[in-house]
Amino acid sequence: LKTINKIIFNQDKHSAFVLNRFLLRVQIKAFELVEKYNIGFSQLDGISSNIIPEFGLFKMMDYVGLKTMYNCITNYVEMYDNTKQYIPLLKEIDSRIISNSYFYDTDKRNEISNEIKEEIQNTLLSEVRTVFDEYCKIYSFNKMIFKGYLNDFLGVQI
Numbered sequence: 001l002k003t004i005n006k007i008i009f010n011q012d013k014h015s016a017f018v019l020n021r022f023l024l025r026v027q028i029k030a031f032e033l034v035e036k037y038n039i040g041f042s043q044l045d046g047i048s049s050n051i052i053p054e055f056g057l058f059k060m061m062d063y064v065g066l067k068t069m070y071n072c073i074t075n076y077v078e079m080y081d082n083t084k085q086y087i088p089l090l091k092e093i094d095s096r097i098i099s100n101s102y103f104y105d106t107d108k109r110n111e112i113s114n115e116i117k118e119e120i121q122n123t124l125l126s127e128v129r130t131v132f133d134e135y136c137k138i139y140s141f142n143k144m145i146f147k148g149y150l151n152d153f154l155g156v157q158i
């Protein structure tokens with residue numbers, strides 16, 4: 001990691017995969033916004049690129065592989081009490097696995113106003129901040145250090 005200028009983030013059993021779980025919470029919110037505004041996945045990725053600049057939220061799932069994403073999410077669900085938030089995204093991924101398609105395969109593009117784009121960005125940024133605060137509290141993370149990990153992993157500036 002040092003040779004590629006990445007920060008080493010040691011985690012214990014309690015905080016294992018916390019950066020992936022953080023990202024998943026943002027992806028769940030992004031999926032809700034795609035549904036709410038009836039926009040395409042690549043469109044949402046474009047709108048969110050100033051919040052998560054390292055990669056598109058849905059393009060990343062396509063690259064990782066939907067079966068891998070599905071398995072990871074179901075494992076993360078077992079760690080939490082509130083699992084309802086994961087169900088719609090899991091159903092969507094499952095249907096894409098069955099149909100052998102990806103998020104970008106069936107992408108639609110609807111015109112939306114700049115106000116809606118700004119609302120989407122603000123909603124995603126709010127989710128990033130909410131999850132950040134929750135995780136700092138739950139895992140007793142130093143906020144400045146955790147910000148550094150998030151920036152290194154996702155390019156997120158909080």
